Amino acid sequence: MAKVIMKGAEVAAAMKEKLVREVEDLKARGIEPTMDIVRVGAKPEDLAYERGARKRLEGIGIRLVVTELPEDIDQKHFEEEFSKVNDDPKINGIMLFRPLPKHLDEEPVDRMIDPGKDMDCMSPVNIAKVFSGDETGFAPCTPEGVMEMLNHYGIQLKGKRVTIVGRSMVVGKPLAMLMLKKHATITICHTRTADLAGTCRNAEIVVAAAGKAGMITADMVSEGAVVADVGINVGADGKMCGDVDYENVEPKASYISPVPGGCGSVTSSVLAKHVVIAAGRQNG
């Protein structure tokens, strides 16, 4: 049996305690940390994320405003509306829900957004900072949530062999850079990796971020490894599941995160942390 089940709720609770105090300090100085969600249309998955984010942010004392734009807005008006939010000194952080409808081009707003207000790493300035290891940039929330989780459970990265399965710009690649900054030795695997099982077995820490239900099986994990599962899939039984065959991997792992209730539950806490940092910086 795994020594420790890494629970997102525990990490989020610890982060909340610290953030609530920081928000109180800001409010005592007359600053109300505020985030703006920019949402084009009203897709059910966007609304679900929004509800979760609202609950988390408001629970910490952060104000959330939503700028909802019509689904058929044209590029010019979209950029104008985005620019208004970007220029509003009362807004400390911005999160644009992506992907945008197909008729809209995201690139102009990626370049326009104030990097200091960019809460989920859409600006090239923040992407470049994450790549170069400059911690003044805001990393994407999901990989930073993995770092928060490992840190919470006291898992050291320095000198460790880490295998990351998945090379996306939302998880795999930025996580590799964040872990490299902490002096881990990083191997990045993907669908074309010749010996995925062997490469995972060689790791002291395995991060699954490939988006394929049950792909990390027990034979791919060495005894005592740390396993963080960032996958969010719907299994054959219709239930939400990760990338790890949890039932069979759990007994071999020393630390393991479940899905649901694992890494995904930390993401909105990282978002809150970014808003608090941004509000502090924007007010000296």
Next chain:
Amino acid sequence: MAKVIMKGAEVAAAMKEKLVREVEDLKARGIEPTMDIVRVGAKPEDLAYERGARKRLEGIGIRLVVTELPEDIDQKHFEEEFSKVNDDPKINGIMLFRPLPKHLDEEPVDRMIDPGKDMDCMSPVNIAKVFSGDETGFAPCTPEGVMEMLNHYGIQLKGKRVTIVGRSMVVGKPLAMLMLKKHATITICHTRTADLAGTCRNAEIVVAAAGKAGMITADMVSEGAVVADVGINVGADGKMCGDVDYENVEPKASYISPVPGGCGSVTSSVLAKHVVIAAGRQNG
């Protein structure tokens, strides 16, 4: 004995043949591909690089102009002068010699430079593109030179185990991203890696980019591995050498690049390639 010594001059010659034709095509359309070196002061190493770049670029038919600025120029005038070069429609590519003197801040010009004229990846836009695998960005010349070399000698990357020793923003990290794009499985090592020898032995391709003379010894390379040496050091004997103990590693390798005469000799050809691409794009 290594099957093949990978020689920078051979790669550069093949690249030149293609680039000379492309420059002729541009000139037939009235376009003279032009690069501007922006140099603050006149450090001997900058002048040495400039001579090499001039020889390579002019040999291909590319015009090189140099904007030399006084070493004691202040930030305001430096940015003004840089801006003039950046806005000049006759200049297709820009290379700023770095590091700048200590009293100057590079960040404003990193953000100012037209990404389409940025020949050696100083703009966050190009850094972000390299990170995300968007090939419309200009990668740093040195790691792209390694890719040119491996490609020239027919070395496939798809599915291969590659170990890169070194995590700098000029070689290790961008090279990892370029190779990941070609579907290699990448391990990034560094000074804190616990078992560097074992990690290198596990690789089919080893890239040495740590900047330490002779650190890659024969026991760290598996029989038949490909070894690319990006190091440039001065050895105990006062001679230029790479990161690889060439004499002892060469007999084990299938392909190996020497220093001098290896990867470093390809860098200025990549620079020329970038100028030709930029000149083509800027003229439709």
